[in-house]
Amino acid sequence: MMKTSFLLIVLALAPAFTFASEWNLDLLMHDLAAVRSDHASFVEIKSIAMLDKPVKSSGELYYAAPSHLEKRTLKPRPESLTVDGDNLIIARNGQIHRLQLQKYPEIAAFIDSIRGTLSGDRTALEKNYKTSLEGTPERWTLLLLPTDPRMQKVAKEIRIKGERNALNSIEIIQADGDSSVMTIERLTRP
Amino acid sequence: MKTHKGILLWLAFITACIFTIVHSRFTADLSAFLPRNPTPAQQILLEQIEDGLASRLILVGIEGGDPERRASLSMEIAKKLRADPRFASLSNGEDVYGERDKAYLFEHRYLLSPSVTPSRFEVAGLQEALSESIDLIASPAGLLFKSLLPRDPTGEMARLLEQMESAPMMQDGAWASKDGKRALMMVETRASGSDTDAQQRAIEEIRKAFDQSHAPGMRLLMAGPGVFSVNSRETIKGEVSMLSAISISLIAILLLLVYRSFVALILSFLPIISGALAGIAAVSLAFGTVHGITLGFGTALIGEAVDYSIYLFVQSGRDKDEWIRRFWPTVRLGVLTSIAGFATLMFSGFPGLAQLGLYAISGLVTAALTTRFVLPHLIPAGFNIRDVSAIGDALSRKVALAKRARWQAIALLLAACIVLFMHRNDLWNEKISSLSPVSQADVALDAELRSDMGAPDVRYMVVVSGKDQESVLQTSENASSILQNQVELGALGGFESPSRYLPSLRTQRVRQMSLPDPATLASRLSQAVAGLPLKAERLSPFLADVETARHQALLQRSDLERTSMSMAIDALLIRHAGRTSALLPLKARDGKDIHAQAIRSALAGLDGVLLIDMKAESDHLYSGYLHEAILLSLTGTALIVLLLLISLRSWLRVIYIVLPLAASVITVTAALALFHQQLIIMHLVGLLLVVAVGSNYALFFDRGESGISECSPKTLVSMLFANLTAVAGFGLLAFSRVSILQAIGVTVAPGVILALVYSAIFAKENHG
Numbered sequence: 001m002m003k004t005s006f007l008l009i010v011l012a013l014a015p016a017f018t019f020a021s022e023w024n025l026d027l028l029m030h031d032l033a034a035v036r037s038d039h040a041s042f043v044e045i046k047s048i049a050m051l052d053k054p055v056k057s058s059g060e061l062y063y064a065a066p067s068h069l070e071k072r073t074l075k076p077r078p079e080s081l082t083v084d085g086d087n088l089i090i091a092r093n094g095q096i097h098r099l100q101l102q103k104y105p106e107i108a109a110f111i112d113s114i115r116g117t118l119s120g121d122r123t124a125l126e127k128n129y130k131t132s133l134e135g136t137p138e139r140w141t142l143l144l145l146p147t148d149p150r151m152q153k154v155a156k157e158i159r160i161k162g163e164r165n166a167l168n169s170i171e172i173i174q175a176d177g178d179s180s181v182m183t184i185e186r187l188t189r190p
Numbered sequence: 191m192k193t194h195k196g197i198l199l200w201l202a203f204i205t206a207c208i209f210t211i212v213h214s215r216f217t218a219d220l221s222a223f224l225p226r227n228p229t230p231a232q233q234i235l236l237e238q239i240e241d242g243l244a245s246r247l248i249l250v251g252i253e254g255g256d257p258e259r260r261a262s263l264s265m266e267i268a269k270k271l272r273a274d275p276r277f278a279s280l281s282n283g284e285d286v287y288g289e290r291d292k293a294y295l296f297e298h299r300y301l302l303s304p305s306v307t308p309s310r311f312e313v314a315g316l317q318e319a320l321s322e323s324i325d326l327i328a329s330p331a332g333l334l335f336k337s338l339l340p341r342d343p344t345g346e347m348a349r350l351l352e353q354m355e356s357a358p359m360m361q362d363g364a365w366a367s368k369d370g371k372r373a374l375m376m377v378e379t380r381a382s383g384s385d386t387d388a389q390q391r392a393i394e395e396i397r398k399a400f401d402q403s404h405a406p407g408m409r410l411l412m413a414g415p416g417v418f419s420v421n422s423r424e425t426i427k428g429e430v431s432m433l434s435a436i437s438i439s440l441i442a443i444l445l446l447l448v449y450r451s452f453v454a455l456i457l458s459f460l461p462i463i464s465g466a467l468a469g470i471a472a473v474s475l476a477f478g479t480v481h482g483i484t485l486g487f488g489t490a491l492i493g494e495a496v497d498y499s500i501y502l503f504v505q506s507g508r509d510k511d512e513w514i515r516r517f518w519p520t521v522r523l524g525v526l527t528s529i530a531g532f533a534t535l536m537f538s539g540f541p542g543l544a545q546l547g548l549y550a551i552s553g554l555v556t557a558a559l560t561t562r563f564v565l566p567h568l569i570p571a572g573f574n575i576r577d578v579s580a581i582g583d584a585l586s587r588k589v590a591l592a593k594r595a596r597w598q599a600i601a602l603l604l605a606a607c608i609v610l611f612m613h614r615n616d617l618w619n620e621k622i623s624s625l626s627p628v629s630q631a632d633v634a635l636d637a638e639l640r641s642d643m644g645a646p647d648v649r650y651m652v653v654v655s656g657k658d659q660e661s662v663l664q665t666s667e668n669a670s671s672i673l674q675n676q677v678e679l680g681a682l683g684g685f686e687s688p689s690r691y692l693p694s695l696r697t698q699r700v701r702q703m704s705l706p707d708p709a710t711l712a713s714r715l716s717q718a719v720a721g722l723p724l725k726a727e728r729l730s731p732f733l734a735d736v737e738t739a740r741h742q743a744l745l746q747r748s749d750l751e752r753t754s755m756s757m758a759i760d761a762l763l764i765r766h767a768g769r770t771s772a773l774l775p776l777k778a779r780d781g782k783d784i785h786a787q788a789i790r791s792a793l794a795g796l797d798g799v800l801l802i803d804m805k806a807e808s809d810h811l812y813s814g815y816l817h818e819a820i821l822l823s824l825t826g827t828a829l830i831v832l833l834l835l836i837s838l839r840s841w842l843r844v845i846y847i848v849l850p851l852a853a854s855v856i857t858v859t860a861a862l863a864l865f866h867q868q869l870i871i872m873h874l875v876g877l878l879l880v881v882a883v884g885s886n887y888a889l890f891f892d893r894g895e896s897g898i899s900e901c902s903p904k905t906l907v908s909m910l911f912a913n914l915t916a917v918a919g920f921g922l923l924a925f926s927r928v929s930i931l932q933a934i935g936v937t938v939a940p941g942v943i944l945a946l947v948y949s950a951i952f953a954k955e956n957h958g
Contacts, residue, residue, distance in 0.1 A: 046328055050339055052723040055328035079329050085370075086360035090331045095352055097331075100283065100360040107333050178336070 025122060025133045028140060031165040033120030038063040040167075042071075044182040061184065066119040069111065083111050109151040110172060113144050113158045117167070129158075138163050196563040203556075204464060207471035214474035217386045218423030218482035218627060225539050225811060232811060234653050234771060234802065243761035244415065245383025246278070249639040250375040250396060251367070251411035260373035261362035263405055270399040271377060276392055279757060282375040283358065283365035290753045295350045296342075298749075300739035302693060303346040306701040310344065311711065316718035319344035324724065341731040343724075353690055358643050367642035372411075374642055378757070379416065386423055389416030413636035422627040426482035426928055433922045433931070434492060440918040441496055448578065448911060449503060453570050458499040460565065465495040465557035472552035473545045482627060484545045486923075486931045487875070490938065491550065493919020494528075494883050495557035497912040501886075502561055503575060504908035510566040517905075518562055520889045523837055525558040527889075528882035530829040534822040535875070540815035542625075546875055554882070582903025585910060592950040599951045603853050606860035617859075619868035620813035627928050650784050652685070652774040652793065653800045659747070659763065659770050662798075663694035666772040669799050672792050673774065681788055683779040688762040688772050691755040698744045705740045708733055819871050823878060830881065838892075843954070847888040850948035851881050857948075858941040872930040876920075876937025883916050883938070884945025891953035909946060916942045 043058045059073040069083045079092040088099040088107060101108045109128070116125035125131055128151060129144040144158040152175065159171040170182045228236050238244060250267075252260045268282045300306050309315045323345040327336050335348055358365040358374055365374040377396060381388030393412060400410040438459075445455050466488050473480050501521055506513030528550070535547025610617070652669055656662040666689040676682040689697070706714065712733055716726045747763075750756040762773045778784045790801045834844045855877050862869060890905050920942070923935025 046332075048327060048336065050336070050724065050728055051324065051327070052725065055324070055723070057328055073329065076328070077325060079331075081331065086362070092326075092329065092331060093352075097352070098359070102285075102360070102363060104334060110333070 023137055025131060025142075028133060028137070028142070029120035029122045031120070031137075032118060033065075035063075035118070035120075035165050036065045038118070038166075039187045040184045041187055042182050042184050044180055046178070046180040048178045049176065060187070063118050066121070067115060069115055069118070083115065109146065109155045110158070113155075114160075114170060117142060117160050197567060200464070200560060200564045204467060207464075207467040210471040210474055211467065214470065215387070215479040216423065216482065216485070217384065217479045218419050218426055225814075226541055226544070227539055232807065234655075234773075237764065237766055238773075240384040241382040242764070243378065243757070246379045246381070246416065248377040248379065248389075248392065248396065248412055248414045248416055249636065249643065250377055251413075251639050251642070252373040252375075252400075252408060253371065253411065254408040255405065257361045257366065257370060257373075259405070260366070260408070261364035263400075263403055263408060264364040264373040264375055266403050267396070267399045268375060270402070271396065274395060276380055276388075276395060277377055278380045279378040280375065281365075281754075282373070283360050283363065291755065294750065294753050294755065296338075296347055298742070298745055299342065299346040299350060300705060300736065301698045301701055301742065301745055302691075303349050303701070305344075305346065305349055306704055308704040311704060311706050311714065313714045313717045316344065316714055317722070320718060320722055320724060323348075324722065340728055341735050343729050343732050365643075372642060374639065376643065383415045383419070386416075386419045390420045390423075393417060393420055411635060411639065413632065413639050418628045418632055418636070421629065421632055422928075423482050425629065426486050426627055426931075429926050429928055429931060430482075430486050430488070433926060434488075437492055437919045437922050440922075441492070441915045444911065444914055444918065445496075445500075447576070449573075449575050451570070451573055451575075454503060454573055454575075457565055457568055458496060458503065460568075461499050461557035461560040462492050462495040464560045465491065465553035468556035469549035469553035473549050476548055477541065477545055481542055481545055483542050483930055484549050486926075486928060487546050487549060487934065488553070490879065490920055490923055490931075490934050491553050493916040493938070493942075494879065495553065496915045496919070497883065497886060498525075498558050498561035499565060500912045500915065501908050502565055503569075504578070504911060505904055510569065514562065514566065521558065521561075521886065523834075524882075524886035524889050525554055526833055526837075527830050527885040528554050530833050531823075531826040531878045531881050534826040534829065535819070535878070538815065538818060538822055540819065540871070543815065543819055543871060543875070550879075550882075578907045579903060581910070582907045585906040586903050589906065589950045589953070592947070593953070595951055599853070599948065603856060606857045609860040609863055610856065613860075613863040617863060617869055618816060619870050620816060621809055624868070624870045625812065625872070625930060627930060629927070648775040649803060649805050650776040650778075650786060650789070651802050651804060652776065652789075653802055654772040654774065654796075655798045655800070656770055659765075660694055660696070662763070662770045662772045663689050663692065664696055665796060665798055666774060667694055667697055668796055669774060669793060672796075673776070673789075676789060676792060680779065681785060683777040683782075685774050685776045686758070686762060687774045688759050691759055692745060692747060692750060692763070695744050702740060702742070702744075705736050707740070708737050711736055816871055816874075819874050823874055826878065827881070830885070843892055846952065846954045847885070847892055850888050850891075850945060850952045851884045853948045853952070854880055854884055854941050854944040857944050858937055861940065862936065867933075867936065870929070870933055872933035873937050876934045876941065879920070879934070879938045880941030880945055883912075883942045884949065886912070887946050887949040891949045913942055913946045 038061070040061045041058070042061050043056065045054050045056050047054045056076075057073050058075050059071065062068075062070040062072070067083070067085050071081045073079050073081075079090070082089040082091075083101065086101050088101045088104070088111075090097045090099065101111065112128060113125065116122075116129075122131075125144065128146060128148050130147055132143045132145075134141045134143070140162055142160045142162070144160070146152045146155050146157075154175055156173045156175050158173075159169075160167060161169045161171075166186045167184050169184060171179065172181075173179045225232055225236070252263055252267075254260075255263070264282045265284060268280050268284060271277045271280050295302065305319075307315075310319060320343055323335070323339060323343050326332055326345060326348060327339060335342075335345070338347055359368055359370075360366065361370055361373070366372060367374060377392070379389065379392045381392065383389065393416070396412065397410060400408075442455060442459075445458055446452070449455055449458075469488060469491070470480055470485070473484055498521060501517060502510075502513060505517050532547045532550040532554075535543050536551070538544045538547065652673070654662050654665045654669055656665060666687050670685070670687045670689055673682060673685045673687075677684055693701070705711075712726075715729060715733070719726045719729075747759065750759055762775075764771050764773070776784055776789070786801060786803055793799050793801060831844060831848060834847055835841070838844055838847075858877065858880065859869070859873075862873065867873075887909055890909060917939050920935055921939035923931045924939060926932045926935060
């Protein structure tokens, strides 16, 4: 009896063990790539050396595979940032600015890392970052370190945490020491 | 002796004409539609069309392949063209000036930013500006501006960037259309838009660069004013050569059937060729350039110029001197009638029409004189045309019968008058586009590429004129603040102004004076940061920059060189003939029209400021031409009547001659109205041609004075052949794709037939 239940436990655990040993970046990317669109709320806290206290903002995130990403800030004041392919659209103070992402490496560095993760595009990520994955499918942390010297001037590291195919937080440490932590909560099931 | 003199003179004349033509410039741009004595508003339109930046732009699209291939092709072509001195600039989204642009704006932000006022640098103003900057840094766009905060905590750079026009969409590093199916480029030629030859070379150069890149499956599209004039010149050239080839062949076959002599055939063409050469040479000498419209008209005139030699050959038979004595006075009167009709056109303010008038007169006079003084000496001895007496007799019987159809003709004429009365309000097409030789496909492509580029066609433009750059910029600034007010009221989507990139010296000085000295600024700053998460010590670079700006040299036009804003300044700030003008193009709000009257009254207080509705202005221009042309034609008609009265000295005979001509004009116009063809200026020219050609018929039928009561069968035959050739010459134009040629064709071909028939019907019956 005792032996049986022990076996059962072992049996029950077995898949998890095998899963854990085989689980890797490719599988995570595969899981992430399966999400074609996503909608989440966020709270972001930025610590900027120049400012004496952190600033907080919140809003919603929209994503559509492979390259559409929208960050709609609702507080402290409504504004939005939309990325579509190479184009960056910032709506602020009732005005819309269309910028070309590649002209602004400061922004491109972060957007590419987040978009690359969301779309599960390992090749795109590894073009500009050294990646390392820790944890389990239920609780993983993807660490991105920029390899491109131009990007190293802006970003020191990007730490993305998640469970299965959902992102929970994005932490960015900039080269100048400023940092931001964005906590994400999925609003719709893909 | 006299023989040789005539021929020698003619040869010398023809040589001179050819020499002139070889050195002529041919164009097909809008210049033909531009007024010769423009109003100030039209003058600006005119300069823009002839030499403005907009006239030098070629919009290029690349289709086919995948986005990456298109973008790399765009960069490849751009690289080649940037190295070519014929192109002033090439924009395709590649960052050529980005750093210089940013540096220009940042280094001069306190001179450029409209928010630099004394109150902005008071404690309250600073506090407001700082909290806004903190919000900006916390915002998604914050990363762009964070590094600027210590030097620019009041956010002037962000303010300046906000004003800049947004660029087209990017795809793989190059501009692309919104639907992502095309790569886009904007090429600026160094040559002006009115230099059609240079535009053609530029277009060929772009195509060559594309072809050299060996891109199978890819397509190159081009649009813009220069492309328009090159294409329409090609179209007109192609149509003119094809239609003249066909009409010459038709006429040649007809003449050969009658003459049975190649020498006579060639001789018949001498007046046509001489007339055409003289016409082109005269226009070239008088106007500097020959417009495509004029060349097209030349084709039309073949049909009339050939008539003179037909009259000579068919009517004279063997005795040339007899013809000169008996018939030449009638032909001469016909030529004079035509001259009277066309002469008034030369006074038109519409250069296209004036060119036609001059061409017609010099062409017809030369053709008639060649027929009279050169041909008789060249006719081969023993030349005799086919015996046409049988046709002549048959025609005589028909003509006798025709007179019985008078009442039917009068009924038809009355019906035509009723039709005209019913269509009196929509008889004329008053839009300038009706005259444009540009194809619909070209116009559609241009509109498409423009919307891809996010650069809609500008309809409304505020124009500020003044004696120098400084005063014009000052007034532009006043106009800008009124326009900005309209934007905030929602009446306007936005606008551009040169003062945005280059403020007037006065404004720059005022802005500079708003900046406080370092000690004052430092103390105000330390009060302003109270309560904000920002320490004043961090902002010492700001203090340094403001201090530099207080002693900075004011911006001059030359400071903009090698930035992308210099292109904007070149387009928006124009110097011409000792006068400076600034252009402020207006943008409507999405889906809304601009209420011109409201904007106009808002700007009313400013001197030298004008709101131009480009579309209304050019339509107005054309309807002005149209009304003028109608008036000139009526004057021409009066001149014709006067001329006939002087030479014939009989009201009755004049009426008998004018009646069939008037009847043909009325009937043709009514028929066009029935077929819903609205009349443009070229229909009017066609009607004048009907009068010119028809006057010969009417005069031959008249001939009362010479004592020969009825038209001889030979004369009738000559008229029939002249009529057939005229129909062959003009009728083909009715099939042209170029609206102006088509208009002449559909008017003249039926018109000359009617003129002959009416002349026969209404001819005076001498012996009951």
